[in-house]
Amino acid sequence: MHGTEAPSAWVQRWSHLVPAGGSVLDVACGHGRHLRWFAQRGHPVTGVDRSPEAIGAVQPLGRAVLADIENGPWPFPGEHFDAVVVTNYLWRALLPVIVASVAEGGVLIYETFAAGNESVGKPSRPDFLLQPGELLRASEGLQVVAYEEGFCDRPERFVQRIAAVRKRPQSPPSPPRYPLDAAG
Numbered sequence: 001m002h003g004t005e006a007p008s009a010w011v012q013r014w015s016h017l018v019p020a021g022g023s024v025l026d027v028a029c030g031h032g033r034h035l036r037w038f039a040q041r042g043h044p045v046t047g048v049d050r051s052p053e054a055i056g057a058v059q060p061l062g063r064a065v066l067a068d069i070e071n072g073p074w075p076f077p078g079e080h081f082d083a084v085v086v087t088n089y090l091w092r093a094l095l096p097v098i099v100a101s102v103a104e105g106g107v108l109i110y111e112t113f114a115a116g117n118e119s120v121g122k123p124s125r126p127d128f129l130l131q132p133g134e135l136l137r138a139s140e141g142l143q144v145v146a147y148e149e150g151f152c153d154r155p156e157r158f159v160q161r162i163a164a165v166r167k168r169p170q171s172p173p174s175p176p177r178y179p180l181d182a183a184g
Contacts, residue, residue, distance in 0.1 A: 007037040008087050010111045014146065014163035015083075016182040017107040018043060022082025027069070027098060028089035032058035038083070048075060069094060082106040088113065090128050095138040102166045108142060109163050110135060114149060116158035135160040142166050145178045 011034055018024060024038040029047030035058050039045045045062035048069060049055055055066045067075040070091050080103035090112050102108050115131055118124035136147055142164035149160045165178060 005033050007033050008111055010148075010161045010163075011037065011085055011087065011109050013181070014107065014109050015041070017109075017145065017163060017165060017178060018083040019105060022106065023103075024083040024085060025076070025081040025101060027084065027086045027094075029058055029064075030054050032061055034085050034087065035061045038085075043083070046076075046081070076101060080104075080106065084108050084110075086110045086112065090130060092127075099139060099142065102142065102164075104166055104168045107145075107163060107165050108139060110139075111159060111161040114158040114160045116151065120156040120158070129158075130160045135162050139164045143176075143178075146180070 015037065018038070021042055024035070024043045024045045026032070026034045026045065026047045029035055029049045030051075031054050032047060035045045035047045039061045046065065047055070047058045047062070048065040048067050050066070050068040052066060055064045058064045065075050069075070074094070074097050079101065081101055082103050083106055084098055084101050086098060088111070099108060113123055113129050115126070115129045117129050123129060132149065136144065139162055144162060144164045146163045147161065151158050167176065
């Protein structure tokens with residue numbers, strides 16, 4: 001059934017960077033696989049999508065916002081979240097807004113299709129495929145904890161992925177430690 005897929009392995013891997021009890025925004029949330037993941041771990045969740053069906057499916061999980069973020073205003077002006085999660089979605093005009101929505105001490109967890117994907121399937125339009133290093137450039141100002149760009153199989157696809165943290169202004173005497181795995 002649509003919407004019951006497992007959360008992205010990338011999102012699962014880096015979800016430990018979200019502060020305990022921190023708020024999570026899932027952009028283009030679909031039927032809520034990531035909202036469920038975070039809600040089950042005690043995070044207040046917000047999902048935004050343009051599909052009334054998707055928003056209806058995620059309403060029991062937390063705040064569900066029906067909005068066409070490509071053609072209308074950003075529905076969260078001035079709001080910041082302890083995690084902003086984006087998977088399988090790209091609207092370049094929103095990249096700066098998405099990054100700006102990450103709170104101090106919060107994390108951006110982003111994974112979507114990249115150039116090359118047109119050789120193996122959809123999406124294939126350049127408008128929906130990140131160019132080499134584009135996600136890194138869009139995340140300037142955040143501290144990159146992990147970044148990948150390449151090819152995955154099962155299913156075949158080209159992707160870019162990033163987990164990046166917005167530092168707090170007052171730095172502790174020693175550098176912050178962002179574990180590279182949940183056990184760390």
